[in-house]
Amino acid sequence: MITGELKQQVDAIWQTFWEGGEPNTMTIVEQLTYLIFIKDLDETETRNELMFKRLNKPFEPVFDENQQDFRWKNLKEMDVSQRFNIFADNINGIFPFIRTLGKEKSLFSTHMRGASFSNYKALVLDQVIEKLERIDMSNQDAKGDIYEYMLSKLEGGGTSGQFRTPRHIIKMMVELMQPTLEDTICDPALGTAGFLVAAKEYIDKNHDVTELDKYRDHINKTMFNGTEFSSTMLRIASMNLFLHGVEEPNVIDVDAVSKDNDVSDAYTLILANPPFKGTIDKESIAPGLRNVTDTTKTELLFLALMLRQLKKGGRAAVIVPDGVLFGSGKAYKSIRSEIVANHKLEAVISLPSGIFQPYSGVSTAIIIFTKTDNGGTDNVWFYDMQADGKSLDQKRNLLVDADVFEAFSFGDGTDELSEALQKELHEKFNLPDVIQRFATLKNKNTPETDRKRTEQSFLVPFQEIKDNDWDLSINRYKEIIYEEVEYDAPMEIIERINQLSNERIALLEKINQ
Structure with a gap:
């Protein structure tokens, strides 16, 4: 379970969705996962590009020259309306691109056919991307922790x-x-x-x-x-x-x-x-x-x-x-x-x-x-x-x-x-x-x-x-060893109780005086 600053950052994103009119918990989880996925795709592409420049290590690009607007590094720099149009466009936008990832007829591509933008407001998308950008997710555990925390909010979780x-x-x-x-x-x-x-x-x-x-x-x-x-x-x-x-x-x-x-x-x-x-x-x-x-x-x-x-x-x-x-x-x-x-x-x-x-x-x-x-x-x-x-x-x-x-x-x-x-x-x-x-x-x-x-x-x-x-x-x-405990005789305990009682009465008399 995440705590501290990371929890506060995720709660802030959650609140942004909520205040923006998105009441469905599963939708929030899924949309946030898409955004993390898009961010990771670009970060992976950037690492591969650097490896190619430094070590001449070949790789198969995820984004072609016509899909550069779908990269997180470019999305985060766009104005609100331009970015929103890329997300909302169901023909040439980023979600049709996501649905084409993976090998043709693979199970991955089959599951991703249902990926869609839930049409929350442009300002909400802008605020969520801004807040998500502030979260350090260089560690894979951070992404996992975010998933776990968000999923814990699902209605009926654990039922x-x-x-x-x-x-x-x-x-x-x-x-x-x-x-x-x-x-x-x-x-x-x-x-x-x-x-x-x-x-x-x-x-x-x-x-x-x-x-x-x-x-x-x-x-x-x-x-x-x-x-x-x-x-x-x-x-x-x-x-x-x-x-x-x-x-x-x-x-x-x-x-x-x-x-x-x-x-x-x-x-x-x-x-x-x-x-x-x-x-x-x-x-x-x-x-x-x-x-x-x-x-x-x-x-x-x-x-x-x-x-x-x-x-x-x-x-x-x-x-x-x-x-x-x-x-x-x-x-x-x-x-x-x-x-x-x-x-x-x-x-x-x-x-x-x-x-x-x-x-x-x-x-x-x-x-x-x-x-x-x-x-x-x-x-x-x-x-x-x-x-x-x-x-x-x-x-x-x-x-x-x-x-x-x-x-x-x-x-x-x-x-x-x-x-x-x-x-x-x-x-x-x-x-x-x-x-x-x-x-x-x-x-x-x-x-x-x-x-x-x-x-x-x-x-x-x-x-x-x-x-x-x-x-x-x-x-x-399992065998449990019980330590033997010795207690004082009952009359000794009663004597101490009487002594304490007398001391209490004496103190009360002093207070009354």
């Missing part, structure tokens, strides 16, 4: 359990899964494509240009996949991925758990935060999903969907509400037993209940599993995350150094810190510890084997989970 995932939690999940250039990645509850964008950023960071060029076609067309049934969100997700270098993201318009989605055995990695409290009409559910868990609850159906969509050996990291971990209903037990007994459950990471504040205090966990079709769960790693680097109240203020949090160093370089400083960091920011400990699970002699149930992380064997009716709640297995 279907569709809470926006905090970016640092998304990054942690990506870091845990370590996507590769060979992966085919999916988010079946796409939203703004936050998980896919984070996966793309991870891949860019961990591979050089030569490697990326080798897989360019895969990256542009088949690596990144998602489903979303809101056409507006599909456009926002498509633009978000396009701006991160994915030219033809494979994001489709479909209700993920419905009969219309027949994708199976397609992906090697799934990253998701599916809706928590949604339900779907029984007649609409894909039949195969109900064979795994006979329910209409979306949080269970999505897990069944992921098992169907993963290739054998494919992995998933998914945020689920705590109820999925310990629910006593038949549908809850069946999905848990399916994952634990018939596939390989690797980890259950309990998240602090304030993660989704200020929108919800719902308790959640991340479950990580691999599709095997023949079991394989031996020991499940449990981690009790108690601090995510932010306060767990509605303000969600940073508790650690902003550089450590924003750069998402995950404790890189903490070896140089004293033991006391490492402990101080960990007390406020568990994410580095989660990633470092999870990485050791690949080793046969992982130190996690020796961790006691009283510690923050530990292993639980398959048989114990089975004996506990497939319960995956960390509280079922």
Whole structure:
């Protein structure tokens, strides 16, 4: 969640739209996204032009010589009426240009066909562009934070359990899964494509240009996949991925758990935060999903969907509400037993209940599993995350150094810190510890084997989970040591109370005198 000056700047843009007569929240979000998209297109073009001049690195221009008026650097310098005409012109203006971006007949171009100007006033457009120009969005996180903040304002946000995932939690999940250039990645509850964008950023960071060029076609067309049934969100997700270098993201318009989605055995990695409290009409559910868990609850159906969509050996990291971990209903037990007994459950990471504040205090966990079709769960790693680097109240203020949090160093370089400083960091920011400990699970002699149930992380064997009716709640297995507290005898306490009472009476007499 954004705070401080950036929040004030976005609120000012919001207020400008509102006072200009635009009451629809989704329209404001979409129009602001178009403007950020237009601004980014020009900034990308400018960087490519500089690279061509300095290094003679060839590139394919986005704007031809007749489209220079569509570049942000030129738009911001125009007078109010000239700029407005470019936005309002539905034949030769900037929106017809946006609708032509992307390869012909690609899904990106299909989703962008609905892009249009909502015809707010020329003065409103002028003020919004002026305010947007003042925001420093050189950091990709800033754009993401703006999206998240604006989307949090959507009417009814959270009513279907569709809470926006905090970016640092998304990054942690990506870091845990370590996507590769060979992966085919999916988010079946796409939203703004936050998980896919984070996966793309991870891949860019961990591979050089030569490697990326080798897989360019895969990256542009088949690596990144998602489903979303809101056409507006599909456009926002498509633009978000396009701006991160994915030219033809494979994001489709479909209700993920419905009969219309027949994708199976397609992906090697799934990253998701599916809706928590949604339900779907029984007649609409894909039949195969109900064979795994006979329910209409979306949080269970999505897990069944992921098992169907993963290739054998494919992995998933998914945020689920705590109820999925310990629910006593038949549908809850069946999905848990399916994952634990018939596939390989690797980890259950309990998240602090304030993660989704200020929108919800719902308790959640991340479950990580691999599709095997023949079991394989031996020991499940449990981690009790108690601090995510932010306060767990509605303000969600940073508790650690902003550089450590924003750069998402995950404790890189903490070896140089004293033991006391490492402990101080960990007390406020568990994410580095989660990633470092999870990485050791690949080793046969992982130190996690020796961790006691009283510690923050530990292993639980398959048989114990089975004996506990497939319960995956960390509280079922965690041992709590209670310190013995000694109290004074009751007569001693009463004597002290009487003494205090006498002193109070004496003081009152002095005051009265």
